[in-house]
Amino acid sequence: MAKDSNNKNLLTLENIESGYGKVKVLHNVSLKIKEGQIVTIVGANGVGKSTTIKTILGLIKPSSGQIKFKNELINSLETYKIIAKGIGYSPEGREVFGNLNVYENLRIGAYTVSKDDFTKRLEEVYQLFPRLKERKNQEASSLSGGEQQMLAIARALMQDPDLLILDEPSLGLAPIIAEEIFNRLAEINQMGTTILLIEQNVNLALHLSDHAYVMEKGKFVLDEKASILAQNDYVKKTYMGIA
Amino acid sequence: MDLTYIFQQVLNALSLGSMLALLAVGYTMIYGVLGLINFAHGEVFMIGAFTAMYAITGLGFPLPIALILAIIASVLAGVLLERFCYRPVQGSGDITLFITSLAASIGIRSLFVMLFGSRSMQFPMPKYLQGIRFWGDILITDLNLIIFVFTVIITLILSFFIKNTKLGIAMRGVSYNKQTAEAMGINSTSIIVATFVIGSALAAVAGVAWGLQYGNVRPAMGYHPGISGFIAAVLGGIGNISGAAISGFLLGVGQVLFVAFLPSVYSGFRPLFVWIVLFIILFYKPTGLFRSNIKWE
Ligand SMILES: Nc1ncnc2c1ncn2[C@@H]1O[C@H](COP(=O)(O)OP(=O)(O)O)[C@@H](O)[C@H]1O
Numbered sequence: 001m002a003k004d005s006n007n008k009n010l011l012t013l014e015n016i017e018s019g020y021g022k023v024k025v026l027h028n029v030s031l032k033i034k035e036g037q038i039v040t041i042v043g044a045n046g047v048g049k050s051t052t053i054k055t056i057l058g059l060i061k062p063s064s065g066q067i068k069f070k071n072e073l074i075n076s077l078e079t080y081k082i083i084a085k086g087i088g089y090s091p092e093g094r095e096v097f098g099n100l101n102v103y104e105n106l107r108i109g110a111y112t113v114s115k116d117d118f119t120k121r122l123e124e125v126y127q128l129f130p131r132l133k134e135r136k137n138q139e140a141s142s143l144s145g146g147e148q149q150m151l152a153i154a155r156a157l158m159q160d161p162d163l164l165i166l167d168e169p170s171l172g173l174a175p176i177i178a179e180e181i182f183n184r185l186a187e188i189n190q191m192g193t194t195i196l197l198i199e200q201n202v203n204l205a206l207h208l209s210d211h212a213y214v215m216e217k218g219k220f221v222l223d224e225k226a227s228i229l230a231q232n233d234y235v236k237k238t239y240m241g242i243a
Numbered sequence: 244m245d246l247t248y249i250f251q252q253v254l255n256a257l258s259l260g261s262m263l264a265l266l267a268v269g270y271t272m273i274y275g276v277l278g279l280i281n282f283a284h285g286e287v288f289m290i291g292a293f294t295a296m297y298a299i300t301g302l303g304f305p306l307p308i309a310l311i312l313a314i315i316a317s318v319l320a321g322v323l324l325e326r327f328c329y330r331p332v333q334g335s336g337d338i339t340l341f342i343t344s345l346a347a348s349i350g351i352r353s354l355f356v357m358l359f360g361s362r363s364m365q366f367p368m369p370k371y372l373q374g375i376r377f378w379g380d381i382l383i384t385d386l387n388l389i390i391f392v393f394t395v396i397i398t399l400i401l402s403f404f405i406k407n408t409k410l411g412i413a414m415r416g417v418s419y420n421k422q423t424a425e426a427m428g429i430n431s432t433s434i435i436v437a438t439f440v441i442g443s444a445l446a447a448v449a450g451v452a453w454g455l456q457y458g459n460v461r462p463a464m465g466y467h468p469g470i471s472g473f474i475a476a477v478l479g480g481i482g483n484i485s486g487a488a489i490s491g492f493l494l495g496v497g498q499v500l501f502v503a504f505l506p507s508v509y510s511g512f513r514p515l516f517v518w519i520v521l522f523i524i525l526f527y528k529p530t531g532l533f534r535s536n537i538k539w540e
C-alpha cells in the first residue's frame with residue numbers, strides 16, 4: 001500500500017502532554033496520520049494508549065501541545081464538536097448503550113447528521129454488518145461480545161467519518177471473530193475511511209496497518225512503517241512473543 | 244365499608260394520583276440524565292402554582308393563559324437550577340449533589356416565605372370546572388376527571404416522544420453513559436437542559452392542578468408532593484417513565500385509601516403513608532434509592 005507518501009495529514013499531534021489531574025500520563029507525544037492510512041498504536045496495558053485517544057477526542061484536555069484535525073486546531077474544543085468534524089469512535093470495552101436497541105444505538109451514532117443521511121447510511125452499515133440488521137430491535141446489552149463490537153464500530157461509522165478511531169476492538173473476542181472484525185476494517189479503509197487503531201493483538205494489527213507506533217510509559221519509542229516494525233526484533237520479542 | 248365507598252375513594256384520589264404521576268415522571272427523567280435526586284423539584288411545582296395563582300387573581304388572566312405562564316415560570320426555574328446549582332457541582336459525587344439539591348429546595352422555599360409569608364393564599368377555580376356528576380351512588384367532580392385525562396394524555400405523548408424521537412433516544416443514551424454519548428457527538432449539557440425543561444413543565448401542570456384541586460397555594464406546598472413524587476419515581480424504577488407515572492397514581496390512591504380506613508381524627512396522617520412506603524423500600528433494598536440501571540421505558 002503506497003498510501004503514506006503524498007497524501008495530506010488528516011490528524012497530527014505535536015508534543016502532547018496530557019493526563020488526569022496532577023497525574024501526567026503522556027509525555028511529548030507526537031503523531032501523524034495521513035488521509036487513507038491505517039495507523040496503529042501498540043503497547044502494553046496502562047502505557048497511555050487510551051489516554052492518547054481521550055486527549056484527541058477532548059474527553060481530557062492536553063496541558064500542552066497541539067492537536068490538528070484537517071489542519072484545524074482542535075485542542076480546546078468540546079468533545080461533541082470534535083466528533084462533528086468527522087471522527088467516529090469505537091471505545092475500549094465497546095460501551096454500547098445497553099438500554100437501547102441496535103437501531104437506537106445506530107441512531108445515536110448518526111446524531112450529528114440529517115435524518116436523510118441517517119436512513120441512507122443505515123442501509124450501508126447494515127450491509128457491512130448483516131448480523132446487526134437481523135438484531136436491529138434487540139437490546140444492545142443482550143448481544144454477544146462480538147456483536148457488541150460490531151455495533152460499536154457500526155455506530156462509529158454512522159456519520160460516515162473521515163477518521164475512524166478504534167480502541168482495542170479485538171479485546172476479549174475469540175480469534176475467529178477478531179479476524180472477521182479486522183477484515184471489515186480493511187473493507188472500511190478501502191472505501192476511503194482513515195483509521196487509527198489501538199491494538200494489543202500486534203500481529204493482526206501490523207498486518208492490517210500502513211504505519212505503527214509503539215508506546216511505552218506514555219511515550220512513543222518506535223514509529224515506523226508497519227511492515228518494517230513487523231520484522232523488528234525488539235517488537236517481535238516484546239509484543240509478539242516470538243523469540 | 245363497602246365497595247362503593249372504596250371506589251368513591253379511588254375516584255377522589257384520581258387528581259392527587261395524577262399530580263404525583265406528573266411529578267414522578269419529572270423526577271425520574273432528571274435522575275436519569277443527571278444521577279441526581281432533584282429535591283427542588285417540589286419547589287419548581289410550587290413556583291408553577293404560585294405563578295398561575297398570581298396570573299389569575301393579580302393579573303386577571305383566564306386559566307389556560309395562567310397555565311401557560313405557570314409552565315414558563317417553572318421551566319425558567321428548572322433551567323436556572325440546572326445552570327447555577329447543579330452544573331457547577333457536576334462530577335463531585337453523590338453526596339455533594341444530594342446536599343446541593345436539598346439546599347436549593349430549602350432556599351427557594353424560604354425565599355417564597357420571605358416574599359409571600361408562609362400562609363396559604365387562595366387559588367380561584369373557574370365556574371366551568373366546578374361541575375359534578377353522579378354514577379349511581381358515586382360522585383365524581385369534573386375537575387378530577389379533567390386532571391386525570393389530561394395527565395394520561397401528557398404521559399402517553401411523552402412516552403412516545405422518549406421512545407421514538409432523536410432527542411428522546413439521546414436522553415436515554417445520556418442517561419446510560421454521558422461520556423460515551425458525548426463521544427458520539429451529543430452535547431450532553433443541552434440534553435440535560437432539555438430534560439429539565441420537560442420535567443419542570445410537567446411540575447407546573449401538577450402545581451396548577453394542585454391549586455385547582457385544593458383551592459390554595461403556599462410556599463411549603465411542594466414538600467410532601469415532592470417527596471411522594473420522588474418515592475413514586477423510585478417505586479417505578481428510576482428512568483422508567485410509565486413506571487413512574489403508574490406508581491404516582493398508585494401512591495396517590497394509596498394515600499387517600501390509607502386515611503379513608505383510619506378514623507377521621509387521623510386524616511392529617513395522609514403523608515405518613517409515603518414514609519411507610521419509603522421505609523419498606525429501604526428496608527428491603529437499602530441501595531434502592533441510589534443505584535439503578537437506567538433503562539428508560
Ligand atoms: N480516569 C483516570 N484517572 C486517573 N488515571 C487514569 C485514568 N484512566 C487511566 N489512568 C491511568 O493512566 C495510565 C494510562 O492508562 P490508559 O491510557 O488507559 O492505558 P492503556 O490504554 O495504554 O492501557 C494508567 O497508569 C492508568 O492507571
Ligand SMILES: [Mg+2]
Pocket residue numbers: 046049050051092167
Ligand atoms: Mg486502553
